[in-house]
Amino acid sequence: MDIEDILRAKKKRVTPERIEMFQWLQELHLFQSHDLILRFPHIGRASIFRTLDLYMEIGVLRKLNFENRWDYYELASHHHHEHFQCTSCERIFQFDVSHMCKTLEFLGRKQWFYVNHHQIVLSGLCANCHDALPQI
Ligand SMILES: [Zn+2]
Ligand SMILES: [Zn+2]
Numbered sequence: 001m002d003i004e005d006i007l008r009a010k011k012k013r014v015t016p017e018r019i020e021m022f023q024w025l026q027e028l029h030l031f032q033s034h035d036l037i038l039r040f041p042h043i044g045r046a047s048i049f050r051t052l053d054l055y056m057e058i059g060v061l062r063k064l065n066f067e068n069r070w071d072y073y074e075l076a077s078h079h080h081h082e083h084f085q086c087t088s089c090e091r092i093f094q095f096d097v098s099h100m101c102k103t104l105e106f107l108g109r110k111q112w113f114y115v116n117h118h119q120i121v122l123s124g125l126c127a128n129c130h131d132a133l134p135q136i
């Protein structure tokens with residue numbers, strides 16, 4: 001399903017900006033609203049924030065929170081993953097946990113809780129930072 005079909009299915013207006021932004025986002029992993037503001041100066045700040053809210057409302061975007069970082073987003077793609085964050089260099093990595101995420105939703109459902117957002121962030125050291133530790 002492309003963004004046009006999703007907007008139509010959710011009874012939202014299809015505008016060139018909504019399509020243009022989404023197409024660019026498909027090439028990125030994590031991004032900030034700031035990246036969009038720089039990339040699409042002709043769209044305007046307020047409209048960019050409204051579009052991000054709209055994408056979240058229709059379920060194509062996730063907002064993420066990381067230690068010492070704010071305002072991060074990524075597309076809620078079919079290939080679902082979560083993140084590791086290195087406590088030393090603060091870089092963020094992805095790991096594939098699609099079946100675990102489905103299990104979480106299933107466990108919620110068993111208690112009549114309909115999960116529509118979750119985020120898992122594992123923190124620790126990345127391979128580079130780990131290898132850079134002085135040997136004891
Ligand atoms: Zn690191
Ligand atoms: Zn990610």
Ligand SMILES: [Zn+2]
Pocket residue numbers: 080081082097101118119120
């Ligand atoms: Zn997940």
